[in-house]
Amino acid sequence: MQEYLDIVREYDVLGAFWVNIQLAFWAALFSLVLGSILALFRISPIPSLQWAGSAYVTVFRNMPLTIIMVFMVLGAWGQLEFSLATDFDTNFFWLAVVGLTIYHAAFVCEAIRSGVNTVPVGQAEAARSIGLPFVAAARLVILPQAFRGAIAPLGNVLIALIKNTTVAAAASVATETSSVMRTMIEFRPDYIYAIFFTFAIGYVILVTPVGLLSTSLSRKLAVAR
Amino acid sequence: MKVEKTVLFDAPGPRARRRILLGNIVGAIVVAGLAAVVLVRLGEQGQLEPSLWLNAVDADAWAYYYWPGFLATIRAAAVAIVGAMIFGLVFGVGRLSSRLLVRTVCGAVVEFFRAVPVLLMMVFFWLLFANAGLPSSSYWGVVVALILYNGSVVAELVRSGVHGLPSGQREAGLSIGLTRGQSLRSVEVPQALIAMLPALMSQLVVVLKDSALGAIISYPELLQSARRLGSGNSNILQTLTVAAVLFIVINWSLTKLAERLGRSLKRTSGRTGTTAAGAGVAAVGVSAAGGTDGDTGDAGDAGEGGSGGGDGT
Numbered sequence: 001m002q003e004y005l006d007i008v009r010e011y012d013v014l015g016a017f018w019v020n021i022q023l024a025f026w027a028a029l030f031s032l033v034l035g036s037i038l039a040l041f042r043i044s045p046i047p048s049l050q051w052a053g054s055a056y057v058t059v060f061r062n063m064p065l066t067i068i069m070v071f072m073v074l075g076a077w078g079q080l081e082f083s084l085a086t087d088f089d090t091n092f093f094w095l096a097v098v099g100l101t102i103y104h105a106a107f108v109c110e111a112i113r114s115g116v117n118t119v120p121v122g123q124a125e126a127a128r129s130i131g132l133p134f135v136a137a138a139r140l141v142i143l144p145q146a147f148r149g150a151i152a153p154l155g156n157v158l159i160a161l162i163k164n165t166t167v168a169a170a171a172s173v174a175t176e177t178s179s180v181m182r183t184m185i186e187f188r189p190d191y192i193y194a195i196f197f198t199f200a201i202g203y204v205i206l207v208t209p210v211g212l213l214s215t216s217l218s219r220k221l222a223v224a225r
Numbered sequence: 226m227k228v229e230k231t232v233l234f235d236a237p238g239p240r241a242r243r244r245i246l247l248g249n250i251v252g253a254i255v256v257a258g259l260a261a262v263v264l265v266r267l268g269e270q271g272q273l274e275p276s277l278w279l280n281a282v283d284a285d286a287w288a289y290y291y292w293p294g295f296l297a298t299i300r301a302a303a304v305a306i307v308g309a310m311i312f313g314l315v316f317g318v319g320r321l322s323s324r325l326l327v328r329t330v331c332g333a334v335v336e337f338f339r340a341v342p343v344l345l346m347m348v349f350f351w352l353l354f355a356n357a358g359l360p361s362s363s364y365w366g367v368v369v370a371l372i373l374y375n376g377s378v379v380a381e382l383v384r385s386g387v388h389g390l391p392s393g394q395r396e397a398g399l400s401i402g403l404t405r406g407q408s409l410r411s412v413e414v415p416q417a418l419i420a421m422l423p424a425l426m427s428q429l430v431v432v433l434k435d436s437a438l439g440a441i442i443s444y445p446e447l448l449q450s451a452r453r454l455g456s457g458n459s460n461i462l463q464t465l466t467v468a469a470v471l472f473i474v475i476n477w478s479l480t481k482l483a484e485r486l487g488r489s490l491k492r493t494s495g496r497t498g499t500t501a502a503g504a505g506v507a508a509v510g511v512s513a514a515g516g517t518d519g520d521t522g523d524a525g526d527a528g529e530g531g532s533g534g535g536d537g538t
Contacts, residue, residue, distance in 0.1 A: 043233055044248075045234045045237065045241075045245050046245055046248040046249050046252050047245075047249050048249045048250075048252035048253035048256060049248070049249075049252040049256075051256075052252070052256045058473070058477060059473060061476075062430070062434075062472060062473040062476035062477050062480070063434070063469050063472055063473055063476075064433075064434040064435070064436075064437030064438075064448065064472055065434070065437075066437040066438050066440055066441065066448055067437060067448055067465060067468060067469050067472065070440070070448065070452060070465060071462070071465050071469075074452065074455070074456075074461045074462075074465070075461055075462040075465055078461065079272070079459075079460075079461055079462045080267075080270055080272070080462070081270075116232060116233070117232070119232050120232075121232050123232070124232045124233065124235075128235060134233075134234075137233075138233055142232060142233055163340075163341075163342040163343070164342070166342040166344040166345060167344055167438065167441075169344065169441055170438075170440065170441050177342075177345065178342070178344045178345050178348055178441075181345060181348060181349070182348050182352070185348070185349070185352045186352070189352070189356050192349070192352065192353060192356065196345070196349040199345055200337070200340075200341045200345060203340055203341050203342055203345070204336075204337065204340045204341065207340040208340060
């Protein structure tokens with residue numbers, strides 16, 4: 001047991017999780033911004049923007065995240081010489097954040113749109129019929145309900161994002177959990193089960209509160225219809 | 226182009242139509258401009274040279290790289306989706322069991338594998354099988370990890386599918402003398418399975434996409450083949466594009482197929498739906514509150530299961 005704890009300390013398991021948390025934080029922030037813009041495109045009445053939004057979602061939802069990550073490193077950085085920092089490790093970190101953002105923005109867009117779709121047309125018709133103009137109807141009647149409907153799907157996207165930060169291994173981020181776990185098992189195969197369960201439990205601890213929080217929030221704020 | 230109807234906007238009048246037209250033209254110019262900027266930048270870097278692209282799509286590339294890679298992807302995904310269905314059925318029914326112990330164990334297993342990233346499981350099983358000296362350890366690493374994750378998602382689909390059935394189905398089963406287990410197996414689960422066919426198909430898309438994670442553990446699937454081809458000719462950008470287009474076309478068609486299946490299922494099982502609704506109306510006098518409570522709860526369950534499944538890697 002003591003020997004195993006020494007191994008955990010030697011390979012800095014907590015540090016590895018911290019890298020994944022940072023990846024998840026920045027990617028969540030940026031994909032929320034990009035996804036909201038895409039959702040605005042898709043619910044706008046302008047056909048060209050609708051087309052752009054749905055083309056983006058179709059392309060990136062049907063593409064494996066691994067391809068995007070490999071593309072960021074071997075295509076964008078290796079072949080096109082596109083870099084985000086002079087330092088190797090920092091550069092790979094931000095390339096991974098960009099890859100995660102591109103991929104998850106499509107899911108954020110769909111989550112927000114599904115929130116808007118939970119609002120029955122009758123709500124909008126009622127708002128108009130009592131004389132509310134467009135902005136007031138959107139601000140007072142439709143969007144508050146839409147945001148509540150979007151909580152549960154957005155929570156699911158966040159959970160998927162946290163788990164998907166491990167794919168940063170494909171973007172050469174060597175300090176994140178799946179790469180560290182691989183190195184640890186390769187050097188200490190005698191502890192293979194303990195190592196896997198350490199990392200697995202770490203993710204259970206990270207993911208479960210997000211799921212519980214989003215479920216309880218969406219239940220508490222659910223619109224009774 | 227068909228204008229999508231949204232709840233936010235009323236049918237436009239003449240002035241709004243003019244504004245939409247203006248916005249449409251501006252939007253189209255901006256989108257086309259962005260695409261043009263990307264193409265020009267690529268051209269400046271010499272990435273649009275025909276030789277780079279021809280190398281990525283010639284007969285040798287297909288015969289020696291994409292096709293074997295595609296077959297490897299399909300081999301892993303096909304075994305994984307079948308395994309995931311079996312795993313999902315066993316654990317989904319287990320979660321509905323009337324025995325507390327079975328229910329708890331199945332619940333813990335399903336929740337555990339749903340929370341652990343697929344890549345961690347792949348790396349673990351790959352190294353485990355390799356250490357044990359098994360042949361093609363990376364293939365089995367991919368398959369086992371995909372079965373465990375997607376099987377847990379399917380288990381949730383089974384559970385929410387059974388919860389979504391009208392309660393009369395179980396009551397009818399019990400009243401003709403079936404035990405709860407028998408009614409579950411021969412009455413409720415078969416109906417839930419048909420209702421969840423479209424969701425299962427969307428899960429196949431997730432499996433196909435996740436199989437690309439195999440590239441990280443050196444399983445020679447489509448992405449890995451494209452990478453090898455590209456690093457040979459130093460046109461990895463182009464070969465990755467070809468692989469990505471292949472994935473997009475396959476997954477997009479599967480998604481469309483799932484949608485069509487869902488619509489046609491809704492049509493054929495429409496009769497059960499209306500009778501259920503009719504029963505609900507008839508039962509208003511007896512237990513209106515109970516009926517509506519159950520309905521909203523089930524809808525919530527199904528929604529969570531569905532979106533949770535769709536949002537995997």
